[in-house]
Amino acid sequence: MKKVLFATTALVMTAGVAAAEVSLSGDGRMGIVYNGADWNFSSRARVTFTLSGTTDNGIEFGGSFRADQAGDSVLDNGAAYGSEGSVYVSGAFGKIEMGDAVSAPEALFGDLPEVGYTDLTSAGGLENDIPYLTGDGVTTLAGNPVVLYTYSTGPISIAASMSDGKLGSVNDQQEYAVAGAYTYENYTVGFGYEMLEDVGGVAGVDYTQGELAGVATFGDTSVKAYFAKGGKQNPVDQAFGLGVTSKFGATTVLGYVQKAEFTAGGDVTWYGLGASYDLGGGASIVGGISDDDLANTDPTADLGVKFKF
Amino acid sequence: MKKVLFATTALVMTAGVAAAEVSLSGDGRMGIVYNGADWNFSSRARVTFTLSGTTDNGIEFGGSFRADQAGDSVLDNGAAYGSEGSVYVSGAFGKIEMGDAVSAPEALFGDLPEVGYTDLTSAGGLENDIPYLTGDGVTTLAGNPVVLYTYSTGPISIAASMSDGKLGSVNDQQEYAVAGAYTYENYTVGFGYEMLEDVGGVAGVDYTQGELAGVATFGDTSVKAYFAKGGKQNPVDQAFGLGVTSKFGATTVLGYVQKAEFTAGGDVTWYGLGASYDLGGGASIVGGISDDDLANTDPTADLGVKFKF
Amino acid sequence: MKKVLFATTALVMTAGVAAAEVSLSGDGRMGIVYNGADWNFSSRARVTFTLSGTTDNGIEFGGSFRADQAGDSVLDNGAAYGSEGSVYVSGAFGKIEMGDAVSAPEALFGDLPEVGYTDLTSAGGLENDIPYLTGDGVTTLAGNPVVLYTYSTGPISIAASMSDGKLGSVNDQQEYAVAGAYTYENYTVGFGYEMLEDVGGVAGVDYTQGELAGVATFGDTSVKAYFAKGGKQNPVDQAFGLGVTSKFGATTVLGYVQKAEFTAGGDVTWYGLGASYDLGGGASIVGGISDDDLANTDPTADLGVKFKF
Numbered sequence: 001m002k003k004v005l006f007a008t009t010a011l012v013m014t015a016g017v018a019a020a021e022v023s024l025s026g027d028g029r030m031g032i033v034y035n036g037a038d039w040n041f042s043s044r045a046r047v048t049f050t051l052s053g054t055t056d057n058g059i060e061f062g063g064s065f066r067a068d069q070a071g072d073s074v075l076d077n078g079a080a081y082g083s084e085g086s087v088y089v090s091g092a093f094g095k096i097e098m099g100d101a102v103s104a105p106e107a108l109f110g111d112l113p114e115v116g117y118t119d120l121t122s123a124g125g126l127e128n129d130i131p132y133l134t135g136d137g138v139t140t141l142a143g144n145p146v147v148l149y150t151y152s153t154g155p156i157s158i159a160a161s162m163s164d165g166k167l168g169s170v171n172d173q174q175e176y177a178v179a180g181a182y183t184y185e186n187y188t189v190g191f192g193y194e195m196l197e198d199v200g201g202v203a204g205v206d207y208t209q210g211e212l213a214g215v216a217t218f219g220d221t222s223v224k225a226y227f228a229k230g231g232k233q234n235p236v237d238q239a240f241g242l243g244v245t246s247k248f249g250a251t252t253v254l255g256y257v258q259k260a261e262f263t264a265g266g267d268v269t270w271y272g273l274g275a276s277y278d279l280g281g282g283a284s285i286v287g288g289i290s291d292d293d294l295a296n297t298d299p300t301a302d303l304g305v306k307f308k309f
Numbered sequence: 310m311k312k313v314l315f316a317t318t319a320l321v322m323t324a325g326v327a328a329a330e331v332s333l334s335g336d337g338r339m340g341i342v343y344n345g346a347d348w349n350f351s352s353r354a355r356v357t358f359t360l361s362g363t364t365d366n367g368i369e370f371g372g373s374f375r376a377d378q379a380g381d382s383v384l385d386n387g388a389a390y391g392s393e394g395s396v397y398v399s400g401a402f403g404k405i406e407m408g409d410a411v412s413a414p415e416a417l418f419g420d421l422p423e424v425g426y427t428d429l430t431s432a433g434g435l436e437n438d439i440p441y442l443t444g445d446g447v448t449t450l451a452g453n454p455v456v457l458y459t460y461s462t463g464p465i466s467i468a469a470s471m472s473d474g475k476l477g478s479v480n481d482q483q484e485y486a487v488a489g490a491y492t493y494e495n496y497t498v499g500f501g502y503e504m505l506e507d508v509g510g511v512a513g514v515d516y517t518q519g520e521l522a523g524v525a526t527f528g529d530t531s532v533k534a535y536f537a538k539g540g541k542q543n544p545v546d547q548a549f550g551l552g553v554t555s556k557f558g559a560t561t562v563l564g565y566v567q568k569a570e571f572t573a574g575g576d577v578t579w580y581g582l583g584a585s586y587d588l589g590g591g592a593s594i595v596g597g598i599s600d601d602d603l604a605n606t607d608p609t610a611d612l613g614v615k616f617k618f
Numbered sequence: 619m620k621k622v623l624f625a626t627t628a629l630v631m632t633a634g635v636a637a638a639e640v641s642l643s644g645d646g647r648m649g650i651v652y653n654g655a656d657w658n659f660s661s662r663a664r665v666t667f668t669l670s671g672t673t674d675n676g677i678e679f680g681g682s683f684r685a686d687q688a689g690d691s692v693l694d695n696g697a698a699y700g701s702e703g704s705v706y707v708s709g710a711f712g713k714i715e716m717g718d719a720v721s722a723p724e725a726l727f728g729d730l731p732e733v734g735y736t737d738l739t740s741a742g743g744l745e746n747d748i749p750y751l752t753g754d755g756v757t758t759l760a761g762n763p764v765v766l767y768t769y770s771t772g773p774i775s776i777a778a779s780m781s782d783g784k785l786g787s788v789n790d791q792q793e794y795a796v797a798g799a800y801t802y803e804n805y806t807v808g809f810g811y812e813m814l815e816d817v818g819g820v821a822g823v824d825y826t827q828g829e830l831a832g833v834a835t836f837g838d839t840s841v842k843a844y845f846a847k848g849g850k851q852n853p854v855d856q857a858f859g860l861g862v863t864s865k866f867g868a869t870t871v872l873g874y875v876q877k878a879e880f881t882a883g884g885d886v887t888w889y890g891l892g893a894s895y896d897l898g899g900g901a902s903i904v905g906g907i908s909d910d911d912l913a914n915t916d917p918t919a920d921l922g923v924k925f926k927f
Binding site for chain 3: 333334335337338339344346347348349350351352353354355356375376377378379380381384386387393588589590591592614616617618
Binding site: 038 | 391
């Protein structure tokens with residue numbers, strides 16, 4: 001990403017102290033999407049604010065949110081109220097992030113590759129998203145921040161995340177998660193464990209989930225695989241998936257397949273395949289197709305251009 | 310407009326490749342408005358994000374939206390969802406724009422001059438706005454983008470625009486429009502044709518409209534005139550109008566008059582007169598008055614200052 | 619505050635004319651808050667746009683609003699509609715500000731010190747906020763701008779503010795306020811008088827309030843005191859308070875106490891104590907505690923970090 005960085009160094013810097021700064025970046029996309037039934041034009045444009053600074057003794061701090069996440073002072077939502085974006089402090093002790101943070105395992109393993117210029121996610125389906133139990137603003141009430149701690153030393157990365165279980169004094173589900181990863185040459189393996197207590201704010205409804213994940217890189221190809229096993233009360237009994245990203249010059253090909261088995265029955269497999277061609281300067285042509293093995297559903301597909309500013 | 314342009318050239322430029330950038334500009338205004346019955350204070354302040362970049366083979370891309378159009382990630386609206394602002398790609402083939410784009414004829418002819426520091430538009434009235442059938446986010450459902458294509462070569466400009474007729478899989482009215490313009494010395498003449506099918510998403514309710522427009526420039530004076538003729542099902546049977554802009558040093562005087570004849574009867578004529586005095590540095594004093602020939606309505610008027618940053 | 623200032627001087631300046639510009643700054647915070655019953659994580663991140671320019675004859679103009687105050691073009695709110703942020707013109711004649719402006723006395727005297735990293739204000743309580751009758755977007759309908767005039771010469775500052783009493787043609791309460799202050803060496807004394815007519819848009823319900831305020835500075839310690847006396851129809855009969863801010867190197871200690879006596883009975887005293895430690899670079903550790911003398915309420919408290927970018 002070519003960031004538009006507005007260093008204030010020359011204006012406010014004092015000897016030996018890095019200056020606080022606000023930087024801007026942006027992204028956009030346009031093209032056509034087939035939603036499984038109809039073709040639609042689809043476009044968007046976004047701007048991201050990145051805040052950063054350093055204290056006198058070298059602790060870094062900052063935050064980030066998009067203009068559309070800034071919030072509305074009438075709705076009392078968004079980054080101005082902790083429900084979008086996040087802030088952090090970072091130093092030798094690791095990094096502490098608060099806000100709409102991802103959970104500990106998602107911080108270390110991420111999701112499977114996004115295909116298509118729009119990511120091709122549909123309501124209700126997992127598609128390329130690993131079904132983490134916690135984090136990312138999904139599982140807690142709007143405006144209830146999550147705290148994420150991450151630390152790396154040599155080949156080892158660890159992470160822990162939690163919510164506070166209350167929105168003001170209203171009961172909210174409580175989340176905890178831990179994760180660890182070990183990297184040896186081009187191989188990384190890791191585990192995660194997540195607890196979600198009082199789901200929906202109801203005492204006694206508790207979910208747990210364990211995850212194993214691995215990433216291997218061979219030249220310009222990267223492979224990611226995971227296995228997740230849910231606790232007795234979870235809707236998802238187990239899930240597993242595989243994602244591959246491979247670069248050939250300016251072209252990148254991506255694909256994923258994942259299957260979720262539900263406690264209540266009705267397994268679903270999702271799969272997707274996409275390609276991206278880098279036009280240089282921040283633009284690329286991107287297309288993809290995704291589908292599941294449910295009856296009576298068509299694949300979704302898209303083709304368009306993506307921009308980074 | 311004095312734009313605040315943050316070129317990232319020095320930071321990210323590589324040999325021969327123009328860098329992607331985000332630029333900021335802004336506008337503001339303050340003053341008093343007479344709405345036909347009461348006097349009000351009226352002010353506003355806005356910021357615009359402009360995104361731009363160039364691919365390795367010279368195709369330009371970008372987009373633009375205001376901070377108040379960025380959208381809200383809870384409401385799922387705004388530029389982040391394609392319902393405000395727009396993105397584009399541009400090259401020797403012309404320019405393709407998607408989002409809250411104007412229709413083809415509006416892209417070539419625009420509207421009659423805005424009078425007053427607030428533009429003095431009231432709910433329901435045309436005032437200085439030419440009654441285009443399509444485009445500009447007015448005629449399609451919120452969030453349903455319009456695609457606009459424009460191309461110029463020598464004295465000829467052409468444009469075409471359309472929507473996709475569906476918001477996801479919900480029926481929406483479908484719009485198509487074409488326009489052309491020819492410029493000879495200080496004279497430009499043009500035509501436009503617009504189709505709006507399934508108005509309000511109802512099959513069989515179709516509007517059409519043809520437009521003729523001309524612009525002539527004499528020294529510091531510019532005159533614009535148009536005539537529009539609606540199809541059989543249109544509420545507007547025909548409309549025509551004239552606008553004049555004339556500069557005298559730092560002072561600009563603007564005026565318009567237009568009349569719409571409705572299929573259901575009840576013709577209305579709107580007219581407005583305004584003046585602007587340039588204070589330099591991006592500020593001007595602007596005032597105006599507008600009225601219609603309907604019984605029992607007072608003129609509206611305003612006087613204030615406008616700012617460009 | 620270390621502002622990120624993007625001077626466009628080099629890009630657009632013409633001889634002798636200062637250029638219009640848009641500057642960005644930001645703030646953030648994260649920590650824990652005790653709301654009197656439960657502990658919560660609490661964080662936020664915000665960006666502020668500051669617009670400024672100068673006319674050819676030296677009149678300054680500009681405005682300011684935060685990204686979360688920019689407004690939403692669907693909700694028709696925010697700075698784009700005059701209900702958040704403000705714009706101004708400023709010169710030898712003083713400064714005229716329009717928008718979500720504070721009232722005349724608040725412009726000169728402000729509030730008592732904010733304690734805690736979150737300011738520790740709770741719904742319904744005054745805490746450190748002086749109970750001004752008018753201004754600050756509180757007393758008029760959303761979107762109804764307030765005009766504030768301020769002027770300083772030598773030791774004297776004066777201010778006047780008013781609203782227009784109508785939102786469009788809807789009756790709104792009408793506010794007027796005046797204030798003056800005189801500074802002699804390290805002492806400032808001032809008065810304010812506010813009128814709020816047709817409270818809630820109801821004719822005949824009129825509030826008035828007079829205020830006396832004083833500020834004294836002794837070395838690194840500043841003391842602010844006020845007394846407010848309400849008119850016959852006011853809910854608040856009288857109120858008075860004291861705030862102290864004292865710096866010891868990188869540490870600042872702040873405290874306030876204020877009491878409001880209500881016409882309907884039931885006096886309340888609020889008090890708060892806080893401290894801040896400057897980490898340099900725009901970061902500080904801030905904590906505080908606040909309480910009132912009402913039965914059955916616990917104190918609120920917080921501890922966290924604040925950032926300025």
